[in-house]
Amino acid sequence: MVATINRSSFVPMKQVNINDPFWGPYIELVRDVVVPYQWDAINDRVEGAEISHAVQNFKIAAGMAEGEFYGFVFQDTDVAKWLEAVAYLLAKEPNDKLEAIADEMIDIIEKAQQPDGYLNTYFSIKAPELKWRNLTEAHELYTAGHMIEAGVAYYQATGKSKLLDIVCRIADNIADVFGDGPDQIPGYDGHQEIELALVKLYHATNNEKYLQLSKYFIDKRGTNDFFREEAEKRDWSSIWHNGKIHIDREYFQAHKPVREQSEAVGHAVRVVYMLSGMIDIARETNDESLIEASRTLWNNIVSKQMYITGGIGSMVHGEAFSFDYDLPNDTVYAETCASIGLIFSAQRMLQLEPNAHYADVMERALFNTVISGMALDGKHFFYVNPLEVFPQQCHGHNKNFNHIKPVRPEWYGCACCPPNLARLLASLGDYMYSVNDNTIYSHLFIGGTTKVAVAGQEIVLTQHSELPWQGKVSYELELEASAAFALAVRVPNWSNKTTIRVNGEEIAVEALLKNGYAVIERAWSNGDKVELELDMSIKRMKAHPKVRANAGKVALQRGPLVYCIEQADNGPDLQLVRLPDNAELKLAYNSELANGVYTIEATGLSVDMEAWQHDLYAANTSLPLKEKKLTFIPYYTWANRGEGEMMVWVKE
Known part of the structure; x- marks a missing residue:
């Protein structure tokens, strides 16, 4: 069966010059530290x-x-x-x-x-x-x-x-x-x-x-x-x-023809690499059956088997998917390569059909699991990306946690993740913009200048982004002659209210929304400017009720960043912590962590162990609680201040 695909082509990185306060230093780190270090390592x-x-x-x-x-x-x-x-x-x-x-x-x-x-x-x-x-x-x-x-x-x-x-x-x-x-x-x-x-x-x-x-x-x-x-x-x-x-055969995704596979099973990296290849062939051959199979696999992964950090692959045995909604936080695998492969798949899905859902997932994986896979010094790396860590388990006799590292090693005998991360960040410009007919799509909020051929001429598009700390994004257009085309900017799923202005005049976003993009069609002139204000309020995230590991728990997210608590700020025994559902969540700036980040502060509760006057078990006893100041940091920054506990999902 053959069908016409709504093809988009990504703007190649050669036409994109990234100049972004958040991502620019990462690319410089790859150039100046990561690539030379990895040459020494190999x-x-x-x-x-x-x-x-x-x-x-x-x-x-x-x-x-x-x-x-x-x-x-x-x-x-x-x-x-x-x-x-x-x-x-x-x-x-x-x-x-x-x-x-x-x-x-x-x-x-x-x-x-x-x-x-x-x-x-x-x-x-x-x-x-x-x-x-x-x-x-x-x-x-x-x-x-x-x-x-x-x-x-x-x-x-x-x-x-x-x-x-x-x-x-x-x-x-x-x-x-x-x-x-x-x-x-x-x-x-x-x-x-x-x-x-x-x-x-x-x-x-x-x-x-x-x-x-x-x-x-x-x-x-x-x-x-x-x-x-x-x-x-x-x-x-x-x-x-x-x-x-x-x-x-399920481990190798060879149990059925690819067009009949409806669930992601087996080795997680293999699944998303296969999915990337399927999408490529579907796009090149207009194969509708392969398009549908790609959508089915994608939807199963992101709606039933993906962590809030964009990690995939829930079990160490086989570095694999297990079953729908099985997302343990402490024995998780979530290989860095798997999230990179998920980004590869997301980019390719966007070439099949411009839908902000794919870009939302790409952004989630990029801002959280992917950059968490590398220390801030560019010389230490995670293979596995847990959402909960108790170092004593990692160093003890419990073999179920041997794969979890509480700090990033310098290198691995099986070092697939570090160079994979380097090649992704070095090519980040390949993931920002695509063109479909007479429409320029902006998928990621990353500052820089891009040259795009549309409407019979070369457009220079300059993006300024204050993400992930502030929700201000703007686009300025340079063109030789006035031209009619569309600029489609993503309205991210984490922004409850998005305001868009064109040349200072606010426009009705809802009326322009198409598949998660605000499609602004008009005759553009040199110097035109589009401004976005994205809602950056702190979100209390809940997992699907079938995710047993997160029952009664909450995670914090602000913009694209997932947050966690770490022992360096909150002391040991993080399992004792509670976050009341009415606790006020405040932003605070930490200039010493990761060249400056916004943390989230709250007055929480913790079990008062001095008041626990019982043995290992006790009947009809309520937990004694006391107030405790809690500090949440961006997940990608954890494990940069020595070994300690960490937790993304906190009990409410």
């Missing part, structure tokens, strides 16, 4: 950090060094994502030193590539006889996909084609190996990623083969029992251990 030059060996693996595969492969089977992706982040930085600002380092790395990668185009240091060095024999576990196509994304980004940023040529050879080799023809493999990867990467390669090269190959992997998934058939051929051997492999 070269094993960070004292005290887990060994990476990622660059050394390439040197060994290239014949430039002696040694054995070290790391995870997908270790190459740390290099690929680092190169992609570098590309986005170079697209915005020349840096000869950084570019020279990247070029040298690309030279090494070229030497490591095999004559047929195959590139994977694990199989080149450690297990060449197992190449393409364990797609279930070995991440071969996933690893290839990340290198393809790096190759496209580096070519678009610098115009240099060496890495693009390398990844085209990778893709050509994959096209030879996979398919339904004689001597081809009729399968797909255990970890989705190649699908969205091939669409990017198609856009960069206009080679239809890459689009069709991506479509093949999407269409083929779940239509056969490929992983079991593959396992039988190698006597059920596993790449992770000496025993036999156990295959749970």
Whole structure:
């Protein structure tokens, strides 16, 4: 079934110059600290950090060094994502030193590539006889996909084609190996990623083969029992251990064809990467059945399986979704990569249909889980993003909490999240604006200057944003000649009252609302200005009644920011705290935390343990309570002042 899609195209980051008091420092941090630090990390030059060996693996595969492969089977992706982040930085600002380092790395990668185009240091060095024999576990196509994304980004940023040529050879080799023809493999990867990467390669090269190959992997998934058939051929051997492999098709989202999957199940990152690929193919082919399947999966994730912070993946076992409304706060997984993948999916959904709901989710994940995944110094990172932490559990004998870190480590042996975060923040300009016919859509409130082609000319749009601290946003337009078009600005779901003025004159917002955007259609002139005033009142958020973990609890949100209480401000035993439903919530400015943030102050209650005169259990006894001053901080800032307890959802 084929239908016409209301396509939007995002304005590329090359046309967006971010100048924002909140996000500008983050991008500078990525440029000046994060990317150089991560280069040191993947070269094993960070004292005290887990060994990476990622660059050394390439040197060994290239014949430039002696040694054995070290790391995870997908270790190459740390290099690929680092190169992609570098590309986005170079697209915005020349840096000869950084570019020279990247070029040298690309030279090494070229030497490591095999004559047929195959590139994977694990199989080149450690297990060449197992190449393409364990797609279930070995991440071969996933690893290839990340290198393809790096190759496209580096070519678009610098115009240099060496890495693009390398990844085209990778893709050509994959096209030879996979398919339904004689001597081809009729399968797909255990970890989705190649699908969205091939669409990017198609856009960069206009080679239809890459689009069709991506479509093949999407269409083929779940239509056969490929992983079991593959396992039988190698006597059920596993790449992770000496025993036999156990295959749970739901974990790999291979239990049904993608068009029949109605719930997000299995490994969370794989789900949203698959969803991103599905949306890409739906958009390119006008496939209505794939569009509906994408909507169904998306809606299940965000309406039944997403944390208030934009985190997804509720259980450590399998880094996976569990079931609808199962959102524990203390054993949560909420991998940083999963929220990044959710942002990828949101951006793509906006290309299918401009709807502010997708941008609201993108903003929620970005302001909360994603930037919580990196310390304020740019050198420490979370893999897991809990909503409640009691450090004694993390360090004790309770194995259910081993995955929770009360402070961010310097690096990880499995370091997928830090470079993923770097490449997202470095490319933030790609997520701000899109154009649909004669309409410019503004999705994120991030200050800067953007060039947009609309109404037959290039418009310069300058946004000023005081978010997330104040609700003032403005847009100023520069254009050579008066022109008729529409500017659609998002009215966020957290703003109960939004005021919009055009050239100082207030307009009726409700009359202009369409799918969550105020669509302002008029003949625009040079110097026109649109001003927004967004409601930044503090919201007492409640969870769906079926979310058992949050029964009787409340969370605070102001604008896009979710807040939490932390031991550094409130002392230990946060489980004793109560927030009365009539407590006055006041803003206060803290100049010492995170270069200055607004906190929320309240007079709450706490159990008076000195007045508890009972044993472990007591009958017919009310809890003795006493007043306690409570300080709530933005969730993204927690764990930057040493180890301590933290809690998002507080008992009322």
